[in-house]
Amino acid sequence: MNGKAKPRWPSWGAVAAWALACLLCLLYVAPVAMLVVGSLKPDARVLVEAGSWRAFWAAGASLANYRDVFARVDLGRFLLNSLFITASVVVLGLVANSLAGYAFARLAWRGRQWLFAGVAALMVLPFEAIAVPLFYGASLLGLRDTYTVQIVPFVANGFAIYLFYSFFLGLPRELEEAARIDGAGTLRTFVTIVAPNARPCFATVAILTFLTQWGSYLWPLLVTAGPRVRPLPVAIAAFYTLPPRQWGDILAFGVVMAAPVVLLFLLFQRAFVRGVATTGLKG
Amino acid sequence: MARVDLESLAKRFPDGSWGVRDLSLAVAAGELLALVGPSGSGKSTVLRLLAGLEQASDGEIRFDGTVVNDRSPQERNVAMVFQNYALYPHMTVRANLAFPLRMRRLARREIAIQVERVAGLLGLAELLDRRPAQLSGGQRQRVAMGRALVRDPALFLMDEPLSNLDARLRAEIRTEIASLVRQMGTTTVYVTHDQVEAMTLGQRVAVLHGGRLQQVGTPHELYHRPANTFVAAFLGSPGMNLFHTVLRRGEGGLTLDFGDRRLPVDPLAVTAYADLARHLGEPLIAGLRPEAFVAAEPVAAASRIAVQVTAVEPLGHETLVHCDAGAPTLMVNDVGDLPTTSRRFATFVARLPGRTRFMIGETIALAIDTGHIALFTVDGQAIV
Numbered sequence: 001m002n003g004k005a006k007p008r009w010p011s012w013g014a015v016a017a018w019a020l021a022c023l024l025c026l027l028y029v030a031p032v033a034m035l036v037v038g039s040l041k042p043d044a045r046v047l048v049e050a051g052s053w054r055a056f057w058a059a060g061a062s063l064a065n066y067r068d069v070f071a072r073v074d075l076g077r078f079l080l081n082s083l084f085i086t087a088s089v090v091v092l093g094l095v096a097n098s099l100a101g102y103a104f105a106r107l108a109w110r111g112r113q114w115l116f117a118g119v120a121a122l123m124v125l126p127f128e129a130i131a132v133p134l135f136y137g138a139s140l141l142g143l144r145d146t147y148t149v150q151i152v153p154f155v156a157n158g159f160a161i162y163l164f165y166s167f168f169l170g171l172p173r174e175l176e177e178a179a180r181i182d183g184a185g186t187l188r189t190f191v192t193i194v195a196p197n198a199r200p201c202f203a204t205v206a207i208l209t210f211l212t213q214w215g216s217y218l219w220p221l222l223v224t225a226g227p228r229v230r231p232l233p234v235a236i237a238a239f240y241t242l243p244p245r246q247w248g249d250i251l252a253f254g255v256v257m258a259a260p261v262v263l264l265f266l267l268f269q270r271a272f273v274r275g276v277a278t279t280g281l282k283g
Numbered sequence: 284m285a286r287v288d289l290e291s292l293a294k295r296f297p298d299g300s301w302g303v304r305d306l307s308l309a310v311a312a313g314e315l316l317a318l319v320g321p322s323g324s325g326k327s328t329v330l331r332l333l334a335g336l337e338q339a340s341d342g343e344i345r346f347d348g349t350v351v352n353d354r355s356p357q358e359r360n361v362a363m364v365f366q367n368y369a370l371y372p373h374m375t376v377r378a379n380l381a382f383p384l385r386m387r388r389l390a391r392r393e394i395a396i397q398v399e400r401v402a403g404l405l406g407l408a409e410l411l412d413r414r415p416a417q418l419s420g421g422q423r424q425r426v427a428m429g430r431a432l433v434r435d436p437a438l439f440l441m442d443e444p445l446s447n448l449d450a451r452l453r454a455e456i457r458t459e460i461a462s463l464v465r466q467m468g469t470t471t472v473y474v475t476h477d478q479v480e481a482m483t484l485g486q487r488v489a490v491l492h493g494g495r496l497q498q499v500g501t502p503h504e505l506y507h508r509p510a511n512t513f514v515a516a517f518l519g520s521p522g523m524n525l526f527h528t529v530l531r532r533g534e535g536g537l538t539l540d541f542g543d544r545r546l547p548v549d550p551l552a553v554t555a556y557a558d559l560a561r562h563l564g565e566p567l568i569a570g571l572r573p574e575a576f577v578a579a580e581p582v583a584a585a586s587r588i589a590v591q592v593t594a595v596e597p598l599g600h601e602t603l604v605h606c607d608a609g610a611p612t613l614m615v616n617d618v619g620d621l622p623t624t625s626r627r628f629a630t631f632v633a634r635l636p637g638r639t640r641f642m643i644g645e646t647i648a649l650a651i652d653t654g655h656i657a658l659f660t661v662d663g664q665a666i667v
Contacts, residue, residue, distance in 0.1 A: 174369035177336050180356045181363045182430070183386030192382075196373040 030056075032258075039065055039255045043248035065252035072249065073239060074227055075256060082231040083260070085150045086213040092155045093209050094202055100156070101164025102190055106176065116165075122158035128218065135222050145225045154213060160205045167201035168194065207268055214261055232257045285346045285437040285470050286312040287333070292342035294328050294494075302328035304494045306342070315464050315471040316499075317485025319478055321517070325494035326474045330440050333472060335359050346437055357386075362431035363440040367447065368423045370415040376402075376426050377411040383434045401429045404463075421452045428460070432467065439464065439471040445480060457483060478518050482506070490514050507655065512615065512663040515570045521603065523570040523657065524631035525615035530562050530658075539569055539653065542609050546586050549654040556658070557667060567666070568615055570657035573603065576633035577650045587650045593630050595641045604633045604641050606649070 010018075033056050038046045040061035049055050069075050103109070104116050134153060143149040171194065179189040195202070217233040224230045230238075236253050287310040294302035303325040310316045318326045331337040332344060335356035344351050351359055362383070370379050380401055384394045402408045405425045415423055424444060431439060444460070445453045461484055464471050475481050481488045482502040489499040490513070498510035509515035515523040529540045530548075537553060538545040553559055594605035607630055608614050614629050633649060641647065658666045 172367065172369065174365045174367060175371065177334075177356075178363070178365060178369040178371075178430075179382070180336070181334055181361060182383035183357045184382075185357065188386070193371055197371075 035251055035254050035258070037061075039248065039251035041065075041248055043246045046247040046251065065246075065248040066256075068246070069239075069249045069252050069256070072242070073235065075235075075253065077227060078230060078232050078235040079256065079260075081147075081229055082214060082233075082257075085147060085231055086210055088147070088151045089154045089213045090206050090209045092151070093157055093160060094206060096155050097157055097160035097205065098164045098195065098198070098202065099190070100161045102168050102194060104161065104165045105168035106173075107186070119158045119161050123162060131218060131222065134219075138223055144223050145229055146223075147229050149223050150220055150229065150231070153219070154209075154216075157209065160209065163205055163208075164198070164201060167198055171197060203268060207264070210264060211261065284312045284468055286310065286348070287438060287470060287472070288343070288345040288348075289329075290343045290345070292329070292332065292344065293340050294325075294332055294337060295340040301325075301494045302337075303332070303491075306491075306494075306496050308489060308496060308499060310470055310472060312347075312470055313468045315461075315473060315484060315486050317481035317488045318472060318474045318491060319476065319481035319485075319488055319517075320491035320497075322476060323493075324491040326476075326491050327442055328494070329491070330363075330442050330472060330474050333438065334361050334363050334440055359438070360434075360436055361438040361440055362434065362436035364427045364431050364442065364444045366443040368415075368427040370423055370426055370430070372415050375412050375414055376407060376418070379415070379426055380407075380411075380429050380433050383430060387434065397433050401433045404432070405429045420448055421456065424448060424456060428463070432463070436469060439467075439469045441471065441473045443475050443477075444473075445475075446477070453480075460484065479520065482518070490517060492517070508665070509570070509657060510665050512568055512570070512659050515657060515659070519572060521573055521632045523572055525568050525570050525659075526608065526631070527615065528567050528569040529564065530559065530567055532560075532563060537563075539656070541588065541651070544588060546588075546651055546653055548656065549652070551654045552656050559658075559666070562658070562660075562666060566661050568659040568661060568663065570659065571631070571651065571653075572655065573632045573634035575652045575655060576631075576635065577652055578633070578635045578639060578647060586653065587648055589646055589648050591646050592641050592643055595643060597637065600637045602635050602637050602639070602641060604635050604647075605630045606633060606647075 034050070037056055037058045038050075040058045040063070041049075042060065042062075043065065045054075049057075100119075104112060104119070138144055138149045138153075175193055175197065176189050179193045184192060215233060216231070217237070220231050220234045221237070224234060227235070236250070236257060239253055240250060289306050289308045292306040292308075293304050296302055306325075306329065308316075318329060320326045328337065332339050335351070335354060335358075339352055346359065371382065374382070377398055380398045381394050384397055389397070398411075399408075402411055405428060407422070407425055407429055410418060410422060410426075415426065418426065424447070427444065431441075441460075445456055448456065457480060473481075473484055475484075482505075485502060487499060488502055488505050490497040490505065492513050498505060498514045500508075505514060505518055509518065509523065512525055516525060526541065531538050531540070531545065533545060533547065535547055536550060537548040537559065539548055540546075590606040590609065592604055593607050596603040596605075614631060635641070660666060
């Protein structure tokens with residue numbers, strides 16, 4: 001073919017699809033935009049403008065609300081509490097669950113099937129169902145209002161074990177056999193050969209664990225008594241009820257709470273894509 | 284360098300199937316033994332038992348007289364080249380080569396020296412900083428060899444190391460492996476399903492089928508004196524033509540039935556057997572290599588047959604001519620589970636000079652050289 005191509009107009013179907021996509025996009029972005037914009041506005045205007053387009057207009061933006069929150073509560077402490085608890089659960093969880101997944105996937109031992117069935121069953125058990133007995137247990141052990149009680153119960157995770165398990169099953173067995181013949185023991189094979197080739201799986205589990213843990217509310221509410229070891233979700237709930245109720249401050253608190261998650265997502269998005277791309281292991 | 288003895292070795296898998304049964308085999312120190320068989324014959328199982336990746340169900344594995352059944356792969360000091368190479372994808376070539384030495388806690392300097400030595404030996408010096416994904420198939424194969432050669436193993440195990448390469452590269456690396464192994468003098472067990480590889484590489488060849496050892500010997504012995512019809516049909520490309528026959532005494536000596544023909548048996552062939560007369564009148568299986576057929580040569584009319592050409596495979600220096608055997612029940616159909624189409628269609632294959640042209644459907648005269656005929660009982664065992 002030669003000559004000029006006719007200018008092509010998009011079909012009505014395409015236009016409709018685009019319009020729908022834009023609308024949906026707006027629907028999802030609007031609350032986030034409102035949160036960020038609202039956190040920058042003088043307190044009095046937040047509620048007044050909430051019902052109009054001005055909710056997304058940050059005229060006269062300032063960081064006053066942020067200064068205010070930090071002055072009214074120990075927000076830095078909550079942030080550090082949340083970071084410490086979440087990071088501990090993520091790191092310890094990666095170690096424990098990957099080792100467990102490996103044991104289920106590759107090592108032969110008595111009772112493996114039964115235990116694995118148990119782990120799989122735990123995946124479907126909602127945490128709320130065992131929260132109360134767990135709470136009694138923690139109380140008996142005198143662990144209330146500690147970091148430990150917020151970390152330890154969440155390290156071992158059936159879903160994470162399952163993810164590792166299925167990923168390890170997919171790794172070529174010859175890699176491990178080669179390592180054993182080359183003189184590596186089981187743990188060494190795991191650390192030097194298996195784990196480096198399971199990076200995408202580690203990233204996935206880390207992200208999933210981080211997200212669940214960062215937003216965890218019920219358990220910390222039950223076991224924390226004061227601001228000392230309290231994480232952000234419980235703190236923001238308490239902050240609502242702290243008079244005077246200032247919406248600008250609450251929104252600023254929300255931004256601080258959401259920021260690490262967004263940051264994590266932006267950082268890991270690339271790792272995610274790269275991870276998926278390199279899983280095509282070729283011998 | 285170690286001497287390896289397998290005694291009554293057996294491996295039964297949890298599902299009840301047998302990997303290997305009652306295998307007794309000795310590999311001399313420094314020898315290259317090729318283990319050959321169709322897929323599922325148990326050859327890889329033998330290798331994995333030797334490596335310590337599988338536990339024997341019964342029998343003994345001895346290295347230099349010491350039983351190693353309960354030793355882990357690390358303790359056996361064997362090196363192995365895997366079919367898919369199993370290079371560590373996250374490590375550079377240098378790190379891959381260094382890995383077995385690092386596991387043996389060698390000094391950093393010593394490791395560097397050994398890696399350089401092996402890289403030089405295999406022409407990998409330029410590639411040391413690359414990752415496996417950046418290498419061609421042949422280069423990966425070389426790295427896998429290097430990783431096995433870098434430490435001085437008691438036993439070298441190779442599991443179809445050339446099967447992922449194209450034909451040209453395979454031939455090239457085959458000769459390279461042969462010279463490398465000879466140079467190193469390391470005892471080697473080489474598993475392959477390719478009988479050309481087995482014949483060209485192995486000082487001795489062991490043929491496995493259904494987990495059982497069929498025959499072990501030099502390539503020459505296996506080719507010319509197969510112990511049973513399986514080995515006869517499996518080795519050689521194409522394999523031996525096997526047909527039902529009866530041995531009779533004629534006027535000029537012994538004859539063999541070939542359909543309704545009586546072929547005179549070359550006296551030379553008779554001398555190879557201790558007491559052939561014992562089998563007179565008995566149904567037997569006779570084996571003729573494709574090269575036992577001679578076209579257009581003035582031979583005694585008695586051993587000449589006229590057959591129809593059913594397929595022609597010109598290979599340049601020679602032509603494989605498939606001929607209709609004339610009788611549907613003449614050829615032996617099932618030899619083990621070897622898929623041999625020529626047998627299914629009651630045809631045999633003749634290896635004829637490449638200069639002559641053959642047309643499908645044409646009738647040709649072939650003389651049969653019975654000097655190297657192989658004879659088996661009807662249950663497939665060679666007559667001695």
